Structures are given as structure tokens and as C-alpha cells.
Amino acid sequence: MCQLLGMNCNTPTDIVFSFEGFRRRGGLTDHHADGFGIGFFEGKGVRLFHDDKPSAHSPVADLIRAYQIKSENVIAHIRKATQGQTSLANTHPFMREMWGEYWLFAHNGHLKNYFPPAGAFYQAVGNTDSERAFCYILEQLRSRFDRKPDADTLFAAVAELTAEIRRYGLFNFMMSNGDCLFVHASTLLHYIVRKAPFGEAHLLDDDVKVDFAAVTTPNDKVAVIATLPLTGNETWSQLAVDELVMFCEGDIVRRSRPEHPVYMSVDEGLAIARAAGVSV
């Protein structure tokens, strides 16, 4: 299935370890063979890579490994196209500028018959439900606020818009302005916050391990969020169905969770995605 990977940290961090496990699912250990995209914030700037080659065999993915880009916020997406054409314009993450900041967005899911009215500030370039949802969120935020509001107001507005859009179907997404990272689950999303004391981690999909103690300082805090856990010897937490969280500085700082949270099993999540016609 399409998979999401996100990272939010309190210091610029190299995502290569997590990305290695993630990208192996792009053709080798899983069946995500239709390209991928990854966006790195560096300060206020964004480095964005899109590839229509499977991520396991992509020269762009090789470059990312070789380059060891350090970032405080990363969003990545592996795509298995089951409907609609595969084109660069339809490749996640999508990017727009709002309030003098770049925003990135990636989506895993399917919104049925979702055609919001064309925006005055933002319009989709490609023809995916995902980009339309992103543009709708930005359009609504920009229409309501001439400048970026405080974190509480922003989170409440994103939560309201998310609740509105998820009525149309599956809406697992990640969105970041380089400062905070919004993550919403309709089915499966897991996260881990790594901080001191750091230990060793083993990738599930690969015979690779890393000793984080050797590559971090005691003050580092690194949140990694992925559709499915990437490591086998660490305890990952799961987002509830319909839960929205905001990560900042490597930790969850806001959350909106249903009163009676439901946590979906992996089998159930995959079955629902399949039934909805989402690429799995």
C-alpha cells in the first residue's frame, strides 16, 4: 500500500536510517513499485525529490542516502498507483507557500467524489484527491487568517478541516511548514520518539542496525512517524482512528483524539484500504 514516513526533531537529523527501511518497501520487501517522493525542510527552505522509479532502485534514493541531508522536518511517500495516471504532477509530497512559509503535504488514502470548489488562493495542478484536499485545507486556513495564528488556533482549525474532509474516505496524511508536523490517521500510523538514553535499533525490512547513542547528543529528540513500524526492537505507539496530532521539537504538543479511541490492527487496516480501492 502507499506508505507515509515523517520525521520531526529538535535538531537537524539525518533520516537515512529510517528512510532505508522505508524505501526497501518500495519494491524489495513490499510491493510499492510506482515511485516515491520526499521533502526535507532546511531552515525555511525545502529540498524536494520526486521519482517515478521504484524507490528501491531509484538513483534519486541513492543520492539521498549518499547526501545525508540533515533536517528537522521530513515527509516521504511511497506510491503504488492503482488508479489515475502516474505523473510528476501527481507525486507526493505536494508543496505550496502560505504566510511566507513553504508547506508540504502527503496523503495515503482515498477520498470518494471529493471535488471542493476551486480556491482563490490555491488550486491543484494535478488530478489527485490528495492535492485537492491539501489545497482545500490551505485555502480555508488562508481565507480565515491573513497571518499565521497561534498554535492553538491553528491546530483547532486544522482539526476542524480534517474532520470535514475525512467524511469523504480514508485520510491518513502528514503536513508540515518546517516548524511543526501535523499527522492524522484514518487507518494505520505509528510513531516513536527517540531521546536519551539512546539505544540500538534494528530495521525490520533489512539486516541493518544503528546505534543512535553514537550519532546523537543527549539533548536530541527525534520523532519518526510511519504507516507501519520500521524497527523490530523498539516499542512504537499507534495513532487512534481519527486522531490528529501535532509534533513540534520532536514531541507531540497537541492532540485531538476521539473520546473512545479505536486502534486498528494491521490486517484490518490493510483490508479496509483494499476494500476502498486504495493501493495496497
Add this chain to the structure above:
Amino acid sequence: MCQLLGMNCNTPTDIVFSFEGFRRRGGLTDHHADGFGIGFFEGKGVRLFHDDKPSAHSPVADLIRAYQIKSENVIAHIRKATQGQTSLANTHPFMREMWGEYWLFAHNGHLKNYFPPAGAFYQAVGNTDSERAFCYILEQLRSRFDRKPDADTLFAAVAELTAEIRRYGLFNFMMSNGDCLFVHASTLLHYIVRKAPFGEAHLLDDDVKVDFAAVTTPNDKVAVIATLPLTGNETWSQLAVDELVMFCEGDIVRRSRPEHPVYMSVDEGLAIARAAGVSV
């Protein structure tokens, strides 16, 4: 000095030959050692690469050569920073979405005390005069036209805005929506339109030649635009000072040239840029 490279074609074309000559100026044959950026349109999508390493030694530039991306519209920029910080957010080309299309923009020059009012639709993320000029152009176009106007109207509006902005200083720029390519000269910009019968070309900066007849079809039309000519055995044309042209399908389709055109010598162009404090 900062240099611009653009390509506009009637069929997706590999820019590697021109880019090789261009990027050699980024550290080897010239003194442009502060990074570069290049954007390729592929259909409505954009592939954008930025690097803060000199282009002659950049792994991103190596990737571009290895990848042989074919595109109908390309804009590239090599930067020699003389003022302001070098950061990803300040790296050309800049990108925004307007009327459901991505737009790319790169600038070589310096606009003195240029601080247009903050836009409702577009705001700069970094702190360059270049990005402010780009946002101002888009802001004015978007404010005047809810949808993309016809080519004559669009060209007239861009010409008017360009004339307004160039009062602030040197304003060599390239701007494209993946369909057409606008090019404006304040000092030095040269172009060539390659079409059948194709011949052989020799890079000025390198011991490299290419036989275009072997890599093209008779219907191909490829316009290459650069600050300085890239090849030694072809005849390049020069844009006049204050001339704006629009390339489409590999040819100039609109132009706005002063009644008494002035063509600047290379020495004069470099001297003016130096005197204006622009990176040369």
C-alpha cells in the same frame, strides 16, 4: 557572475549537453562557487534541484547528468553570493502555483531598495530581492486575472510589470509555467534556436562536442538561452538591453524590444554588474 540557463522546446529534450557547459562555469572554468539550482518541467509537474555545493563538484549535478531528464522547459541558475546569506530558501529557481500551474523564476541582477508591499496571494519565504520580484509579478498577475489570460494579454502584463521592476536595478530573469518561457535582459543574455538541419556543437568551456543530428528528429526545435554563449562553433543571438521575449515550442513568439535597441558587450555587461555590486 551569477548565470542563467534556460531551455524551451517543442519536444521533451535532454539538456545535459548545455548543462555540462553551464555547470563547468560553477567552479571550474569560472568563479561561480556558491551553489546552483535547476528546475525541469515534466508535463505539468516540476522537478526541482537545489544545491549549496559548487555545481562543478555537486552530487546533485552528477545525478542530473546520469538521469538524463527530458523536459520541454528548464530554468537553471548558478549563484555566486556576494551579499546576503546562502541558504536553501534563497536558492533559485523559486516556485509558486498560479492558476493551477507551477511557475518557476530565476534572476540574475540586483534590485536596489526593492520592497514591494506584502501580497495577498504570494509572499517571499527567503530574503532576496529576486524572490520578492517574482512574488510581486505573480501577485499582480493573479490580482488582475482570475484565470490565465490569452498569450497577448499575458505578455503585455508581464512586459508592463517588468518595466516597472527594472527601474530598481539589474533585472535579467527567466520565468516559465512549463508552457512558455519568458526571458528579460538588463545586461547579458544570449540564445540560439536549434532546428533541422542539425549539426555538431562544441562546448566553449570543455572539450566536449555533440552531434545533434544523431539525437534529434527533423521536427525538433530547441531554444537554449544563457547569460553567455555556451558553444564556440554556432551563432548565438543576443537580447537587447530591456528586451523581453516569450519562447514557445522552441521559438520566440512574442517580443518587446526598445525602439533603438542597445546590445551590451560582454566586458561592459560584466563591468556594470560589478559596479552594481552584483556577484561577478
